[in-house]
Structures are given as C-alpha cells and as structure tokens.
Amino acid sequence: MGFDPKALKYNEAGLIPAIAQDSKSGEVLMMAWMNAEAVAKTLETQKVTYWSRSRQSFWIKGETSGHVQKLVDFRYDCDQDCILVLVEQTGAACHTNRRTCFYTAVRDGETVELMKPLED
C-alpha cells in the first residue's frame, strides 16, 4: 500500500516522535520530532531530518556537525503515532559527543554515567 506521511498521527503541534536506532549495533541513539514534511524529506533524501522545536526549522541531522544519520529503514508503530528510523550513524548522535543520548542510567537510586564523550 502506498505511504502518505499525512497518514501518521501528529500531535497538536503537528509533530510525531521519532526514535533513531543504530542499524548495526541496535543501540537506541536519540529521540527527536518530525512533522509531515520532515517525514517526506527523510524518505526522499535518505538523510534523517527532524523538526527542531527550539529553532522552529528543519534539522537535517549532522548537516553542521557531520554526524549524519543515513536512513536504513523507516518504520512506524501500530498506533501510527511514533516513528522508528534505523540508521547508519556517523560519529556521535549526541550533542555532547557521546555515541548515544541515553548515557545516564539509574541504578539502586543513583545516577550512573555509562559512557564518555568520543575523542575528536
């Protein structure tokens, strides 16, 4: 069946959460937001493109940092209200220069840092 980005369910701000997962390691890298046009751009260009809520503009991941996400597979969930993109991640996904944004764990009530920033 043909896919129309408008078939997904967007919140009152016109956005849908998108989870990025490393297609090789399986690591969950980050979560950000897309609007329908960002979904279309991601599929057209194979460059994962979010909508930046703070800048109110398209955010082609890695366009300035070089830490691009090449789309490997685009999936969405049973409720059509969440996206999962499998990606080839160049460098760090996180703006702190860590591979993933999810580098803090809570264990026995304490926060634990799981990884250090990558070396440049």
Next chain:
Amino acid sequence: MGFDPKALKYNEAGLIPAIAQDSKSGEVLMMAWMNAEAVAKTLETQKVTYWSRSRQSFWIKGETSGHVQKLVDFRYDCDQDCILVLVEQTGAACHTNRRTCFYTAVRDGETVELMKPLED
C-alpha cells in the same frame, strides 16, 4: 548522585516519552508515556509502569495481558526529556500480539508488514 524522578523534564501534561527496548535482542518494542509517579513506580517495582493517556490511569504493562516488562535498566537522555527502559518482555509488547509495535516499514514508497501476530 541520587536520582529524583522530578529531575526529569515533563511536558505540559506532566508526561515524558518512554521507549522500551528488549534487553536481549535489542529490538525497540514500543513507546508510551510516564509521569513522575509512573517513573517512581517503575523503579520501585521493576515492573514497567506507564501513564495511559486514554484511560488517565497508571498502566502496569502486562497486568491484564500477562505481557509484563521486567525492568533491566532505566536510562534517560542528555536533555532529561526522554526515557529508555531496557526490559525483559514476556510475550508480545504490542496489543496486536506482535512482538513489537514497530511492525510496519516504508520501503520504496510502499508500506510493508514485517511480522505477523504471535500464535497464542
């Protein structure tokens, strides 16, 4: 450092997105929402507990279906506005009885169903 669920960032409805990932296979299973109390309950009980937006009540995953999510690791992201729970998933995570909610892909402009419901 001690962890306080209130240190996370919740949206205007008091909710934060939580991604569940199978701790063994690495498969992303689902995304749902927690409030601060659901976060506390998840950590206390090791049973992943969401906030159901449709029912406006706590949702101990699998309480009625038996498809529980045992917490293996609780993580959050650099912006403190998204949670990743690594879980041991019993049975299907999806209400359609599929292992994961992300069973639809978009390939060459067409939707593709990646898996069938599990047999009962």
